[in-house]
Amino acid sequence: MTATQPNTTALSFECETGNYHTFCPISCVAWLYQKIEDSFFLVIGTKTCGYFLQNAMGVMIFAEPRYAMAELEEGDISAQLNDYEELKRLCLQVKRDRNPSVIVFIGTCTTEIIKMDLEGLAPRLEAELGIPIVVARANGLDYAFTQGEDTVLAAMANRCPSEAPAVKETTSEPGQGNAISRLLNFGRKQEEIVADESQYADHPPLVLFGSLPDPVVTQLTLELKKQGIKVSGWLPEKRFTELPVIEPGYYVSGVHPFLSRTATAMMRRRKCKLIGSPFPIGPDGTRAWIEKLCSVFNIEPKGLAEREAEIWASVEDYVKLVRGKSVFFMGDNLLEISLARFLARCGMTVLEIGIPYMDKRYQGAELALLEQTCHEKGTPLPKIVEKPDNHNQLQRILELEPDLVITGMAHANPLEARGIDTKWSVEFTFAQIQGFTNTRDLLELVTRPLRRNTHLKELGWDKLVKSEDAKRVTV
Amino acid sequence: MKLAYWMYAGPAHIGTLRIASSFKNVHAIMHAPIGDDYFNVMRSMLERERNFTPVTTSSVDRTVLARGSQEKVVDNITRKDAEVSPDLTVLTPTCTSSILQEDLENFVERAQLTARCDVMLADVNHYRVNELQAADRTLNQIVEFYIDKARKGGTLPTGKTERPSVNIIGITSLGFHNQHDCTELKRLMADLGIEVNQVIPEKASVHHLKDLPRAWFNLVPYREVGLMTARYLEAEFGMPFVDVTPMGVVETARCIRAIQQVLNASGAAVDYEDYIDNQTRYVSQAAWFSRSIDCQNLTGKKAVVFGDNTHAIAMTKILAREMGIRVAIAGTYCKYDADWFRTQVGEFCDEVLISDDNGAVADAIARAEPAAIFGTQMERHIGKRLNIPCGVIAAPIHVQNFPIGYKPFVGYEGTNQISDLVYNSFTLGMEDHLLEIFGGHDTKEVIHKSISADSDLNWTKDALAELNKVPGFVRGKVKRNTEKFARERQLSSITIELMYAAKEAVGA
Numbered sequence: 001m002t003a004t005q006p007n008t009t010a011l012s013f014e015c016e017t018g019n020y021h022t023f024c025p026i027s028c029v030a031w032l033y034q035k036i037e038d039s040f041f042l043v044i045g046t047k048t049c050g051y052f053l054q055n056a057m058g059v060m061i062f063a064e065p066r067y068a069m070a071e072l073e074e075g076d077i078s079a080q081l082n083d084y085e086e087l088k089r090l091c092l093q094v095k096r097d098r099n100p101s102v103i104v105f106i107g108t109c110t111t112e113i114i115k116m117d118l119e120g121l122a123p124r125l126e127a128e129l130g131i132p133i134v135v136a137r138a139n140g141l142d143y144a145f146t147q148g149e150d151t152v153l154a155a156m157a158n159r160c161p162s163e164a165p166a167v168k169e170t171t172s173e174p175g176q177g178n179a180i181s182r183l184l185n186f187g188r189k190q191e192e193i194v195a196d197e198s199q200y201a202d203h204p205p206l207v208l209f210g211s212l213p214d215p216v217v218t219q220l221t222l223e224l225k226k227q228g229i230k231v232s233g234w235l236p237e238k239r240f241t242e243l244p245v246i247e248p249g250y251y252v253s254g255v256h257p258f259l260s261r262t263a264t265a266m267m268r269r270r271k272c273k274l275i276g277s278p279f280p281i282g283p284d285g286t287r288a289w290i291e292k293l294c295s296v297f298n299i300e301p302k303g304l305a306e307r308e309a310e311i312w313a314s315v316e317d318y319v320k321l322v323r324g325k326s327v328f329f330m331g332d333n334l335l336e337i338s339l340a341r342f343l344a345r346c347g348m349t350v351l352e353i354g355i356p357y358m359d360k361r362y363q364g365a366e367l368a369l370l371e372q373t374c375h376e377k378g379t380p381l382p383k384i385v386e387k388p389d390n391h392n393q394l395q396r397i398l399e400l401e402p403d404l405v406i407t408g409m410a411h412a413n414p415l416e417a418r419g420i421d422t423k424w425s426v427e428f429t430f431a432q433i434q435g436f437t438n439t440r441d442l443l444e445l446v447t448r449p450l451r452r453n454t455h456l457k458e459l460g461w462d463k464l465v466k467s468e469d470a471k472r473v474t475v
Numbered sequence: 476m477k478l479a480y481w482m483y484a485g486p487a488h489i490g491t492l493r494i495a496s497s498f499k500n501v502h503a504i505m506h507a508p509i510g511d512d513y514f515n516v517m518r519s520m521l522e523r524e525r526n527f528t529p530v531t532t533s534s535v536d537r538t539v540l541a542r543g544s545q546e547k548v549v550d551n552i553t554r555k556d557a558e559v560s561p562d563l564t565v566l567t568p569t570c571t572s573s574i575l576q577e578d579l580e581n582f583v584e585r586a587q588l589t590a591r592c593d594v595m596l597a598d599v600n601h602y603r604v605n606e607l608q609a610a611d612r613t614l615n616q617i618v619e620f621y622i623d624k625a626r627k628g629g630t631l632p633t634g635k636t637e638r639p640s641v642n643i644i645g646i647t648s649l650g651f652h653n654q655h656d657c658t659e660l661k662r663l664m665a666d667l668g669i670e671v672n673q674v675i676p677e678k679a680s681v682h683h684l685k686d687l688p689r690a691w692f693n694l695v696p697y698r699e700v701g702l703m704t705a706r707y708l709e710a711e712f713g714m715p716f717v718d719v720t721p722m723g724v725v726e727t728a729r730c731i732r733a734i735q736q737v738l739n740a741s742g743a744a745v746d747y748e749d750y751i752d753n754q755t756r757y758v759s760q761a762a763w764f765s766r767s768i769d770c771q772n773l774t775g776k777k778a779v780v781f782g783d784n785t786h787a788i789a790m791t792k793i794l795a796r797e798m799g800i801r802v803a804i805a806g807t808y809c810k811y812d813a814d815w816f817r818t819q820v821g822e823f824c825d826e827v828l829i830s831d832d833n834g835a836v837a838d839a840i841a842r843a844e845p846a847a848i849f850g851t852q853m854e855r856h857i858g859k860r861l862n863i864p865c866g867v868i869a870a871p872i873h874v875q876n877f878p879i880g881y882k883p884f885v886g887y888e889g890t891n892q893i894s895d896l897v898y899n900s901f902t903l904g905m906e907d908h909l910l911e912i913f914g915g916h917d918t919k920e921v922i923h924k925s926i927s928a929d930s931d932l933n934w935t936k937d938a939l940a941e942l943n944k945v946p947g948f949v950r951g952k953v954k955r956n957t958e959k960f961a962r963e964r965q966l967s968s969i970t971i972e973l974m975y976a977a978k979e980a981v982g983a
Contacts, residue, residue: 024510
């Protein structure tokens with residue numbers, strides 16, 4: 001019993017069996033192909049991979065997505081067919097039909113097991129076809145869900161240009177070169193330069209990494225601009241051809257908690273300096289993130305405390321709904337620590353944080369903020385369970401009866417039928433939850449089950465499974 | 476390698492899991508990497524299942540890759556046995572495990588020594604069969620296993636039930652309208668005075684499978700799942716089976732006549748002709764609908780049908796034979812059973828299309844320019860793009876194809892449902908067409924009103940671009956809120972910063 005109760009003094013870390021539900025990391029193609037507009041994602045795997053993507057992506061699949069399966073057949077598995085020739089044939093087809101600026105090969109479990117040398121094949125194909133080919137091994141043997149993006153961005157980090165192209169020379173000239181470059185850039189680069197340069201503090205270049213919807217990119221960029229911090233580039237940009245310049249000594253900061261490998265690639269391969277900070281989720285996280293960037297650049301943050309207080313005041317109606325309630329994270333997308341920290345700040349008691357993988361270095365600042373938040377709010381510190389075991393977790397949930405369980409779709413309906421409020425975790429991955437501006441949207445998600453079920457509670461049918469079934473917790 | 480954007484039938488293990496999770500108290504353990512357990516999500520979402528899906532993964536990770544599963548699979552089986560005491564555990568291979576070539580049969584034997592439940596390995600090859608074939612096979616395998624077990628234990632019952640009885644074979648979890656079809660079939664059997672001995676696999680207990688031979692005959696409503704089991708029971712016990720899908724007025728009558736023949740051959744004396752006549756004329760509305768002026772207006776209209784064998788065949792026959800609609804193309808994605816499809820629809824359509832390539836199907840539809848499509852969710856979206864209405868008649872399907880209301884496709888109530896589906900699809904298209912001829916809805920103009928039009932406020936280029944990124948259905952609201960916010964502050968120019976300040980302020 002004591003093991004299931006939240007710890008009171010320090011964060012505790014456990015590791016269970018890894019029998020948990022999550023999305024396969026190849027799901028990252030769903031949001032990355034939308035983000036990187038000139039890309040094409042080729043998932044090299046089996047029908048199983050295809051079936052997952054087709055169902056997980058929902059209606060997006062009907063929007064002629066820039067992704068496809070290179071479906072492996074028996075001949076490929078038994079090496080009766082030549083991998084190089086087969087991939088070349090498919091890539092030529094993709095080039096003809098879609099003409100992308102980059103093809104991203106997503107390696108899967110199958111390519112791992114049959115040891116298809118994608119990293120070796122890619123440069124040869126790239127040379128022959130004249131299209132950059134990026135290889136990311138986003139497979140279920142090694143990674144969970146959002147870590148797929150991490151593998152893709154880590155691979156892309158190597159493709160970022162290492163020095164700025166000689167744009168400056170041409171822009172200063174009124175000659176023909178300028179006209180062409182302006183045509184290619186639609187005049188964008190120049191406008192920026194003219195308008196902005198003076199408003200920024202003098203600080204070394206900063207590149208942010210993590211894929212976010214464009215409006216959120218704009219919001220966070222503007223947020224930093226208010227402090228005089230200039231974002232030199234973003235990995236990924238809207239187009240592969242616009243990947244940011246990364247020179248040794250640049251500063252980098254991650255906006256997602258699941259980008260350990262990308263952070264490592266930035267530090268080790270590109271010789272950048274990583275700014276470790278909490279992630280800009282919730283007003284508390286956003287403020288801590290900005291403050292950390294400011295402190296690194298010796299900038300005195302302006303008006304952040306007021307801004308945070310304003311945001312909190314504007315969402316008080318929602319915070320009121322969760323204050324004093326308890327939450328249990330089953331764990332499947334690695335956003336859990338940041339979300340738990342935010343909810344603790346809202347006054348919730350976090351009972352357990354399940355998480356697929358815990359990088360204590362990359363998430364160090366976030367973990368510290370979580371601990372600090374719990375101390376400040378006087379709530380018990382949660383237990384962090386890496387590689388959770390869903391069966392054990394369900395036993396703990398039935399025992400603790402949390403007010404809210406944040407979980408995958410496999411468990412959501414069965415838990416609701418047992419009278420336990422749930423929020424589907426995957427929505428946090430797709431919704432816009434970062435920055436000050438999106439606090440309400442974030443709380444909208446969290447409070448939705450509570451708001452709905454308050455309405456229903458009076459009706460008296462909160463438990464909807466027969467008693468003999470209620471005890472069956474089969475996962 | 477094959478470039479694939481979409482697949483009509485899922486991978487083999489989905490079929491096995493559909494069978495295993497249809498039974499009561501059967502647990503499936505997948506030998507698969509993390510993330511392959513997407514089946515649980517589908518079942519929980521699509522079927523709105525209240526109970527936990529009895530499928531667990533024995534995860535294949537780097538360690539397994541390096542040194543094999545060793546004790547892991549066996550441990551997982553025995554652990555599940557202790558935790559949930561299933562009657563049967565089905566070890567389910569996936570595409571990953573089939574290339575690892577581990578001796579799963581050996582794991583099953585070892586687990587059987589310690590587990591109280593029965594343990595079996597689903598005998599399906601990932602690279603040779605699809606979801607439907609695997610489901611058919613797994614159902615047969617489970618039935619055979621328990622018949623053999625009963626025979627060895629000497630508990631196999633002999634003799635038939637006193638009154639005529641039937642086993643309904645092939646009702647599964649995640650099957651298209653299977654739950655409703657099952658209810659309708661039971662109702663039909665009750666009308667015919669036939670006892671339902673067992674329905675498998677849906678909600679069946681494996682302990683009762685030994686009683687299957689007590690039924691007088693088997694009914695296999697769907698072509699895709701159950702036929703193997705029916706053939707096995709025929710070979711083993713001489714049990715006759717009826718495999719006419721009772722979908723549509725004519726086929727329902729044919730199915731009932733086949734049942735009549737089977738029962739009379741087994742010594743019953745039944746005559747269902749009056750029943751068929753009464754149902755057709757007065758209970759089902761479909762025969763009357765065919766005569767009505769509504770249906771007359773559909774005469775000669777062109778349709779394309781695409782789906783699994785069962786539903787595409789039945790729809791083609793209904794459209795052509797019962798409603799006088801011209802089926803330009805009838806197609807199926809069940810390539811492995813294409814010959815059957817051809818023999819069934821040959822005389823009812825202009826062209827037969829056998830393909831599992833959605834691009835080819837889309838091209839064929841565009842070429843045929845039908846007035847309505849009857850297909851899967853994929854065809855529905857093809858229809859959207861081409862502006863042709865579509866009635867969904869087969870999997871792959873979405874959550875809206877698991878209706879809560881009673882919507883069978885089989886039996887006499889099924890004929891009513893299908894009439895509605897057909898008529899609504901065609902009238903929808905006709906209504907759109909007429910609206911266009913007469914200049915459209917008068918609200919159309921407002922809905923499509925452009926964003927930047929006549930406002931006294933000045934939107935900067937950037938802000939306007941940002942506004943355009945907002946999804947269309949809320950764009951108007953965002954615009955109104957932002958402008959209201961600006962007016963309140965007496966600002967005349969709207970920048971991106973202002974937009975987001977407004978968002979924070981109004982909490983939208």
